[in-house]
Amino acid sequence: MTDLAPVRARALFYAHDETPVLSGLDVDIPAGRVTAIIGPNGAGKTTLIEVLAGVRKAGSGEVTRDTPVALVVQRPDAPAELPITGRQVVALGAAATAGGARLGPGGRAARVAEAVERVGATAFADAPFGQLSGGQRQRILIAQGLAVGAGALLLDEPAAGLDELSRARTRELLAAEAARGVAVACVTHDAADIAVADRVIRIEHCRAHLRVSEAGAR
C-alpha cells in the first residue's frame, strides 16, 4: 500500500467567474518526488497550484494538506523604490515557517543566508528587491520558498526568466528538496525540467483531462 500524498485533491472543481477551469481532477503531490505540472497556456496550471496551496478555494471537491505548504509565485513586478531588500523578502519565508519563532533571530538569519546561497543570490541579496532584474527577483522568491522549510514546495514556473545556469541550479535544488522528503510540484514549460521530473501531470483543454506518468527515476 502506498502512503497518502501529503498534498492531494479529489474531484476538484474550480471556476473563474462562470467558466470552469478545473473539473473533476484527482491530483497527488507525493513526498520525496518532483512532480512537473505541464500543459498549454491557459490550461489551468497556475489555478491548480494555487488551489493546492490554499490561496484559492476549490469550488467543490476536497483538497488535503497534511503538511505546511510553501508557494513560489511567478516573479512579481515591484516598484524600484519598494523599501525591502531581497534578503528581507527571503526572511519573510523564514519567519513564516512553523518553527520560525523557535529559531530565534540568529537561526532565522542563518536559514536565510543558506537559502540565499543555495540560489546563488548572495551577491545581490542586499539590493532593493524592486531594483533587481526579473531573473534575480525570481531567484529571491525561490530562496524565500526554500527558507520556509515546509513539507511541500509548490512553484509556478520558477525557471521563467532564468539563465541556463540558474535553471540547472533550480532543477538541482528541487531534486535535493525531494531527496530529503519534501513534496515538490513545479509548473513548467521547460523540456529539461520535464525530463528530470519524477512524475508529470498534464492538464489540457482547460478542464478535466489529466494524465499522470510516473518516471520512477528515483
Ligand SMILES: Nc1ncnc2c1ncn2[C@@H]1O[C@H](COP(=O)(O)OP(=O)(O)OP(=O)(O)O)[C@@H](O)[C@H]1O
Ligand atoms: N483571475 C482570473 N479571472 C478570470 N479568469 C482567469 C483568471 N485567472 C486565470 N483565468 C483563466 O483561467 C484559465 C486558466 O488560467 P491559468 O493561469 O491557470 O492557466 P495556465 O495553465 O497557468 O497558463 P500559462 O501556461 O499561460 O501560465 C485561463 O483561461 C485564464 O484565462
